[in-house]
Amino acid sequence: MRNNRYLKSTLSLLAAAMVSFSSGVHAEGNYVMGTATTGGTYYPVGVAISTLVKVKLEPTTNISVSAISSAGSGENLKLMDEGQIQFGILQGLYGAYAWNGTGPVPQAYKNLRSVSMLWQNVEHFVVRNNVVETGTISDMTNLYDESFSIGARNSGTEGSGRFILGKVGIDLEQVDIAYLGYGPSADAMQNGNIDGMNIPAGVPASAVTRAYANLGGEITTLDFTEAQLAEVNSDFELWTPYLIPAGTYPNQDKDINTIAQPNIMAARADVPEEDVYQITKTIYANLAFLNNIHPATKAMALEKAIAGLPMPLHPGAARFYREQGIEIPERLIAE
DSSP: OHHHHHHHHHHHHHHHHHHHHHHTOOOTTEEEEEOOOTTSSHHHHHHHHHHHHHHHTHHHHOOEEEEEOOSOHHHHHHHHHHTSOSEEEEEHHHHHHHHHTOTTOSSOOTTEEEEEEEEEEEOOEEEEGGGOSSSBGGGGGGGBTSEEEOOSTTSHHHHHHHHHHHHTTOOGGGBEEEOOOHHHHHHHHHHTSOSEEEOOBSSSOHHHHHHHHHHGGGEEEOBOOHHHHHHHTTSOSOOEEEEEOTTSSTTOOSOEEEEEEEEEEEEETTSOHHHHHHHHHHHHHOHHHHHHHOGGGGGOOGGGTTTTOSSOBOHHHHHHHHHTTOOOOGGGBOO
């Protein structure tokens, strides 16, 4: 019964979003959020946030947010820039590219602002123990002439993996690269067809769980030192340290000290300050509500709200965080 109610709510929100989206305009306070395809996490998290705003804010403030399916970060940037949507969920690295106009993004999007970190993609560089010396990401040099899955071709997984490994001095031209998704990567590890895999995901990542369950003490997830983290962040202050406690995965008997980048909620700079303030305040006052709609939101917490954000905060969000006693670094203060 509860699932039926949720499905009806989701469908009604999507229908409302499509009406607003197709016209390219919106009534004051009625906003549209771009997510990604329906098979991933961006879309249901966007629906969870839009449902929360509809329930908690619309009756008293007339503020509403409707989530729409999109092609993901790249399209969300384009639609926000064109004013067809006002909010979007973005991969942190893609947000950094967009703010700076670098990488695969064709222009700098200076009309966008961060609202919140949502959940983190935790980096899992999993390798066979026979290539492990230091236990850190520098051991990837021992995969030269060996096979490593970087992720599906042209995926965000491949893009972020290449970015990170390049920053710490790994020459992927010397690695036999395989282009496999998460599940196939875990299968290939188990079958002995590859010697390592790149799995950026929420913890616990199912593919990593499968690998540890099947290979036991034969594999290691590589750590990052403080110096290596600084190298990764030499272009964008985006990744933060992330501890995966021992026992998170089967047969994992020690902590993993890796890094993580955020998935973020962004907004057009011209959305009124008060509206963004109310939306941000409502999100953090009702995390339990979001947790009940989608488990990815369980990673959200006020103390992590501005971690790794790639572009300045919207003034409405900044106002809320200051009220909560969060110190905002200079780089996140909009001019």
